Amino acid sequence: IEKVATTGYGYGNKGDYKSLNLSAENGKYYLTDLTHTGDIETYDAKNTETNFTIMSDYDKAFTSTSQRAGVDAHYYADQVYDYYKNTHNRDSYDGKGAPLYSVVHFGSNYNNAFWNGEAMFYGDGDGRTFSPLSGANDVIAHELTHAVTEHTAGLVYENQPGALNESFSDVFGYFVDPDFLMGEDVYTPGVSGDALRSMSNPEQYNQPAHMNQYRSLPNTNDGDHGGVHINSGIPNKAFYNTVTVMGKQKAEKIYYRALSYYLTPNASFSDARAALIQSAQDLYGSTDANTIANAWSKVGVY
Numbered sequence: 318i319e320k321v322a323t324t325g326y327g328y329g330n331k332g333d334y335k336s337l338n339l340s341a342e343n344g345k346y347y348l349t350d351l352t353h354t355g356d357i358e359t360y361d362a363k364n365t366e367t368n369f370t371i372m373s374d375y376d377k378a379f380t381s382t383s384q385r386a387g388v389d390a391h392y393y394a395d396q397v398y399d400y401y402k403n404t405h406n407r408d409s410y411d412g413k414g415a416p417l418y419s420v421v422h423f424g425s426n427y428n429n430a431f432w433n434g435e436a437m438f439y440g441d442g443d444g445r446t447f448s449p450l451s452g453a454n455d456v457i458a459h460e461l462t463h464a465v466t467e468h469t470a471g472l473v474y475e476n477q478p479g480a481l482n483e484s485f486s487d488v489f490g491y492f493v494d495p496d497f498l499m500g501e502d503v504y505t506p507g508v509s510g511d512a513l514r515s516m517s518n519p520e521q522y523n524q525p526a527h528m529n530q531y532r533s534l535p536n537t538n539d540g541d542h543g544g545v546h547i548n549s550g551i552p553n554k555a556f557y558n559t560v561t562v563m564g565k566q567k568a569e570k571i572y573y574r575a576l577s578y579y580l581t582p583n584a585s586f587s588d589a590r591a592a593l594i595q596s597a598q599d600l601y602g603s604t605d606a607n608t609i610a611n612a613w614s615k616v617g618v619y
C-alpha cells in the first residue's frame with residue numbers, strides 16, 4: 318500500500334482556513350504534498366530539537382491548535398515552490414526537484430527560523446518577540462532562498478557576502494510577499510505595524526542604509542558572522558531604490574539572474590552591484606542597468 322495524493326484543509330496560525338495538498342494511507346492523512354517533482358513534507362518536532370514525525374491526522378481536517386504551525390509551513394512551502402517554478406522555471410531549491418522538508422514546533426519558545434542545509438526549521442516564538450514563525454510567507458520565502466543561494470551563488474555566510482546572502486533572502490521574501498517589511502506577520506504579536514526589518518527604511522530597526530554606516534563586527538556567532546543581519550540593510554535599501562523605479566517584474570528576473578548566473582561565494586557589495594548591472598543589461602538594456610547603478614551608488618556602493 319502506498320500514499321495516494323488527496324486534498325484537505327486546515328487552520329493556519331491566525332485560525333484562517335487553508336486548503337492543503339495531503340496524502341492518504343491506511344485511513345490516515347499526512348502533510349505530504351505529492352503534486353510536485355519532489356514531495357513537500359511537513360514534520361512536527363513536538364518542541365524537541367531531535368525527534369521529528371510527519372504531521373498526520375485521522376481525517377482531512379487539520380484543525381487542531383497544535384496543527385496550525387504545520388498547516389502554514391506546508392501551505393507556504395507549496396506557495397514558494399510554485400513561485401520559483403512559475404516565475405523562474407526553477408524546480409525546487411536545487412533546480413532538480415529536491416523534496417522540501419519543513420519542521421515546526423522546533424525547540425521551546427524558540428524565536429528563530431533557519432535552513433540547516435536539508436530542511437526549514439521554525440520555532441514557536443515566545444509569544445512576545447515572535448508568534449510561530451511559519452505564520453508568514455515572507456519567512457518561508459526567506460528560508461527557502463537560503464537554500465537556493467546555497468545551490469547557486471553559494472554566498473559565504475559572513476561579512477559582505479553573508480550580508481548579501483541575507484539580503485537576497487529578504488529580496489525574495491519581497492517577491493513572494495510584496496511589501497517592504499520582513500516578518501511583520503509573526504513579529505511581536507502584541508504590537509501592530511512593526512517588523513523584524515524594513516527594506517525601505519532599514520534604520521528603523523537599527524540597520525545601516527548606507528556604506529558609511531557599515532558595521533564591522535567579528536566573524537563569530539555573537540558578532541552575527543560579521544553582522545550579516547545588520548549590514549544587509551545596505552543591499553536591502555539598494556533593492557528598495559531599484560524596485561520602486563523599475564517594478565517587481567523586471568527586478569525579480571534581474572535578481573534571479575545575478576544570483577543564479579553571476580554571483581560567486583565571496584562576492585562583495587561592489588561585486589553584487591556589477592552582477593546586477595550586467596544582469597539588467599543582459600535582460601533589458603541600459604536604462605534598467607543605469608537604474609541599478611544609481612540605486613547602489615545612492616547607498617555608497619560603486
Ligand SMILES: Cc1cccc(C(=O)O)c1OC(=O)C1CC1
Binds near residue numbers: 428430513
Ligand atoms: C528570525 C530569524 C532569526 C535568526 C536568523 C534568521 C534567518 O533566517 O536568517 C531568522 O529568520 C529571518 O530572518 C526571517 C525573515 C524572518
Ligand SMILES: [Ca+2]
Binds near residue numbers: 497498500501
Ligand atoms: Ca513582508
Ligand SMILES: [Zn+2]
Binds near residue numbers: 483
Ligand atoms: Zn536569513
